[in-house]
Amino acid sequence: MYNKYNIFWFIVDSVRSFRTGIDDRDWLDVMDEFAKDAVQFTNAFTGAPSSKLAAGAIFSGIPTPFLSRHFNDWEINLDGASSIRSLVENHGYHYYSLLDTRNGRENYQSLVPPIKASLLPGGYRLSDYVWLNRDITHIFNFLLENERILQPCCTTFWYDCRRDPKTSFYVSEAINLIKKSGLYDNSIIILMSDHGYPDPSTKLNENFFRGLGHDMILTDDNIRTPLLIKYPNCPGGKKIDSVVGHIDILPTIFDLLDIPYNHGFTEFQGTTLLPLINGIERFGSRIRRTDTRLPMDVQRMVSLRSNRFKYIFAFDLKNEFFFDLEKDPQEIVNVVDDPDYKKDLVKFKSLKDYFEEEIFSYHKSSLLSNATNSLKSLEKKFKAHSVSVLIVARAQEQLIKILSYCLKKNLNCSVVDLLTPINQDNLEGYIDNVFLVNSISDDEIFKLGLGQYSIVFFLTANSKRVFQKSDIKAAISQVSSDRCIILDYNFMSYDFFSKLFYIPNIKLFFNWSKKSVFYKQEPIYFLKDLTFFCVRLVKRFFKKEKDIDIKAAREIMEYRSYHLSSYKYGLGEMDQNSMQYELKRIKTRE
Numbered sequence: 001m002y003n004k005y006n007i008f009w010f011i012v013d014s015v016r017s018f019r020t021g022i023d024d025r026d027w028l029d030v031m032d033e034f035a036k037d038a039v040q041f042t043n044a045f046t047g048a049p050s051s052k053l054a055a056g057a058i059f060s061g062i063p064t065p066f067l068s069r070h071f072n073d074w075e076i077n078l079d080g081a082s083s084i085r086s087l088v089e090n091h092g093y094h095y096y097s098l099l100d101t102r103n104g105r106e107n108y109q110s111l112v113p114p115i116k117a118s119l120l121p122g123g124y125r126l127s128d129y130v131w132l133n134r135d136i137t138h139i140f141n142f143l144l145e146n147e148r149i150l151q152p153c154c155t156t157f158w159y160d161c162r163r164d165p166k167t168s169f170y171v172s173e174a175i176n177l178i179k180k181s182g183l184y185d186n187s188i189i190i191l192m193s194d195h196g197y198p199d200p201s202t203k204l205n206e207n208f209f210r211g212l213g214h215d216m217i218l219t220d221d222n223i224r225t226p227l228l229i230k231y232p233n234c235p236g237g238k239k240i241d242s243v244v245g246h247i248d249i250l251p252t253i254f255d256l257l258d259i260p261y262n263h264g265f266t267e268f269q270g271t272t273l274l275p276l277i278n279g280i281e282r283f284g285s286r287i288r289r290t291d292t293r294l295p296m297d298v299q300r301m302v303s304l305r306s307n308r309f310k311y312i313f314a315f316d317l318k319n320e321f322f323f324d325l326e327k328d329p330q331e332i333v334n335v336v337d338d339p340d341y342k343k344d345l346v347k348f349k350s351l352k353d354y355f356e357e358e359i360f361s362y363h364k365s366s367l368l369s370n371a372t373n374s375l376k377s378l379e380k381k382f383k384a385h386s387v388s389v390l391i392v393a394r395a396q397e398q399l400i401k402i403l404s405y406c407l408k409k410n411l412n413c414s415v416v417d418l419l420t421p422i423n424q425d426n427l428e429g430y431i432d433n434v435f436l437v438n439s440i441s442d443d444e445i446f447k448l449g450l451g452q453y454s455i456v457f458f459l460t461a462n463s464k465r466v467f468q469k470s471d472i473k474a475a476i477s478q479v480s481s482d483r484c485i486i487l488d489y490n491f492m493s494y495d496f497f498s499k500l501f502y503i504p505n506i507k508l509f510f511n512w513s514k515k516s517v518f519y520k521q522e523p524i525y526f527l528k529d530l531t532f533f534c535v536r537l538v539k540r541f542f543k544k545e546k547d548i549d550i551k552a553a554r555e556i557m558e559y560r561s562y563h564l565s566s567y568k569y570g571l572g573e574m575d576q577n578s579m580q581y582e583l584k585r586i587k588t589r590e
Contacts, residue, residue, distance in 0.1 A: 002091065002258045005232065006187040007154040008178055010171060011058070013051055013100075015161050015193035017042070017224045024161055024572075025197035030172040031226055034191050037236040039277055043243045044227035045288045045305055046195040050215035052107060053294065054194040054246065059084060059111035061250035061261075061270040063289055065359045069296040069367075069399070070489040072461040076110045077366065081264025082254060084112050084154055091259060094150040098139055099158040100131050106514045112156055117521035119148050127518045127525035129558040132569055133159045133170040140174050144181050151183075161193075163572035188256055189230040190249065196222045216292050218303040218312050219331055223290045229273070231256050240276055243307050245288035248273050266358060284308070287351065295359055296399045296461070296489050298422075302355075304348050311348035316396075322348070364402050370491040371406035378483070379410055382454060386414040390450070390479060391431075392440060393459035397424050399489065403459060404430040406491065417453075419445065419479075441471060445478040453481040461489050509533050509550055552586050559586065 012028065019026045047057025047064040056067045056076060060083055068074050087093040095113045099105050105114045105126060117126045121142040124135065131139070136157055143149050157174060161167045171191070178184045198214060199221045214222060227244070229252065230236070247270030254261035255272035263269045268289075275281035284307035293300040304311045310331065312321040322336040322345050335341045389407055393400065404416050404427075417433040418424065424434055437444040456479050458472070476484055486494040494504045510529060512519075519526040536550050559582065567573040574582075 003256065004152040005257060006152055006183050007093075007253060008183075008187055008189045009154070009156045010174070010189070010191045011055075011156070011158050012167060012171060012191075012193050013158065013160040013162065014195065014197050015226055016196045016199070016221060017044075017226050018199075018221075020199055020201065022200045024163060024165070024167075027226060028161070028168040028171065030168045030175065031191060031228060033172070034175065034189075034230070035228055035237065037234075038189070038191070038228040038230035039234055039236075040239045041227040041229070041244050041273070042239055042241050043307065044192070044225050045243065045245050045290055046223050046225055047246050047289070048215070048291050049195040049217060049222050050292070051104075051194050053215075053291065055104070055108055056111070058194065058246045058249060059108060061247045062264070062266065063247060063268050063355075064291045065295045065355075066266055066268075066362055068294055069363060070294050070461040071297060073489040074107055075490050078110065079265045080262060081269065082250065082262040083110075084156070084250070085110065086262075087154060087257075087259070088113055091257075092152065094153045096140075096143060096149060096153060096155040098131070098136050098156060100133075100136060100160055101158075102127060102129055104158060106518075109514065109517065114517055117518075119143060125522055125525070127522050127528075130562050132566065132571070133164050133167055134569060137170045137174045137177075141177055144177055163566075163574070164570065165572070166570055186232055187230075188253060191226065191228045192246075192249075193225045194246075196220075196225050198222050216299065216301065218290060218292065218301060220305075220310075220325075220329075223303060223305075235277065238277070240273075241307070242276055242281075242283050243286050243288055243305055244273060244276065245270060245286070247288070248286075265362060268355060268358065287348075289355065295363060296396060298394075298396055302352065304351060309344055309348065311345070311352065313349075313352055320349075360398055360402075364405075367402050367491050368406055368409070371403070372410055374487070374491055374493040375406070375410040378455065378485075381483075382411060385412070385454065387411045387454045388415040388417075388452070389413055390417045390419060390453045390456045390481070391459055392419045392456060392476060392479075394420060394422055394440070395459050395461075395489070396422070397426060399459070400424065400427060401430045403457070403487070403491065407457075411455075415453075419448075419450075440475050442474040442478050445475050450479055453479060454483070456481040456484045458484065458486045459489070460486060505550075506533070555586050556583050559583065 014025050016025050016027055046054045048054045052071070052074065053064045057064045060067060060076070060078060060081065062078070062081060067076050084095065088095045095115070096119070097105065097112045097115045099108065099112070114126060121139060124131070124139060136159055140155070140157070149155065159167055159171055175189070178187065178189070198217055198219060249270070251261045251270045252273040255274050287304055287306045290303040290305065291300070298316060300315045302313050308324065308326050310323045310325055313319070320336045321334045322341060323331045323333070324335055324341065325331070336345060389411070391400065391403060400418060407413050407416055415432050416430070417435065418427065418431045419435040419437060421437050421439055423436065427434060435448055435450070456476060458476055488494070532554060533550060536553065560579070563574045563579060
């Protein structure tokens with residue numbers, strides 16, 4: 001019989017593991033108070049300095065690069081690994097997910113079941129664009145007052161420290177509500193952030209990030225986070241300095257509950273923290289990984305962190321950095337070429353290479369299955385012909401190789417060519433001819449004078465953006481072919497080039513797999529989506545809104561509305577430059 005402890009999991013977006021006294025990203029006062037009752041991990045590292053990617057690792061216990069292939073094609077497959085959802089489905093837990101944004105509630109469904117709309121107080125909907133910190137605590141209070149939380153429960157809170165001077169107050173208030181309800185002593189309570197934020201004294205401020213993005217920074221201030229865990233009879237006030245990862249939290253929960261934890265498909269999954277807490281595991285035995293991007297993204301970097309060393313590798317440029325943090329805690333002196341560190345460096349490089357081998361082996365297996373399903377209809381149509389294929393893509397080398405392998409395995413390909421604006425050096429044996437262009441545009445492709453192809457595949461990470469840009473369609477149309485098909489980075493196909501192009505666009509916008517939980521419980525949300533889509537479709541048809549990205553347009557409208565009004569509720573008002581930057585970021589497409 002397992003321990004039926006309640007679980008209260010607090011995540012506060014973008015909080016550092018220390019105080020600077022300069023901005024709103026500092027360690028929270030509530031953390032000092034809670035630390036008296038909890039075990040504090042002073043070297044806890046995120047799976048990614050990006051909320052979406054970090055959440056995937058937090059809620060799965062699996063390193064980020066295994067979960068999905070590209071940020072824009074976020075499709076998680078746990079392959080039987082344990083999760084909070086499995087606590088709900090297999091062990092009788094009741095789940096109350098108080099995630100602050102609708103995007104979060106949609107994106108993490110496979111990991112954390114969303115709260116039922118019927119449980120929410122009046123005026124709140126699952127389809128709300130965002131819940132403020134005050135709303136999160138208010139909803140929780142409503143649930144407790146109305147005895148709507150059944151036990152054993154797992155309640156997840158996602159707060160956001162940005163521009164809210166009362167973040168610590170709202171988190172503290174929620175913890176006090178747990179105490180008042182009598183659930184505090186017999187519960188597992190976790191207080192943490194999803195990732196840190198660069199120290200403003202380094203001048204890596206918001207203006208700097210507009211050219212780069214803080215999710216590309218791998219310094220400790222950005223990837224080390226607060227992590228405090230309290231459970232019944234834990235050694236409150238204890239600090240553990242050994243390196244741990246966010247991937248270790250979920251296995252720890254299962255260990256505390258005395259429920260077997262299924263590691264699933266990779267040996268690199270997290271492991272319970274109890275041996276460290278109980279002094280059984282030796283200090284500094286773990287190395288934890290942080291990724292800036294998913295494996296099929298460009299500009300990908302990885303950090304491998306132990307107690308003494310940090311190794312960073314930039315995949316595109318093949319740059320390496322190695323820091324001895326005992327001697328150089330500011331990460332200034334790169335000792336990658338120092339012969340005194342050769343033995344230690346080899347260990348980290350070997351671990352990185354082994355990690356990469358397992359990542360791509362896993363994704364190749366999954367993609368082969370997807371490609372087989374996507375290419376079935378083409379296999380029937382072209383089975384009596386020798387097939388010539390042109391891949392049009394900005395994708396990185398590994399994905400091109402896997403796609404070429406899938407095409408040759410499933411189709412009778414005589415030629416597989418590639419048209420790309422990215423230099424590719426190691427495609428021999430996979431690609432017959434590489435056509436390098438400055439951009440994927442009609443004039444660039446026209447100048448090539450390409451011959452006839454059986455099939456053109458446009459491989460894009462933006463397949464889930466409703467309506468393809470007209471210049472992309474014009475460019476692909478410059479290639480003579482019997483069939484044009486879009487593939488996403490999961491090798492799922494979309495027929496945007498057919499005369500019935502609106503059908504895949506409808507499927508993408510209404511995205512039943514993600515939105516059905518909202519539509520079924522809140523029909524008004526479906527009607528709002530339907531109205532919005534129809535208006536944009538008519539305007540596009542009559543060329544009133546050329547090339548509008550409907551998903552981005554919807555998000556921009558709601559983002560602007562939220563931030564223009566949020567100051568009324570005590571949040572700092574966003575300046576116009578920051579607003580314009582965020583709106584531009586939402587619009588960004590291939």
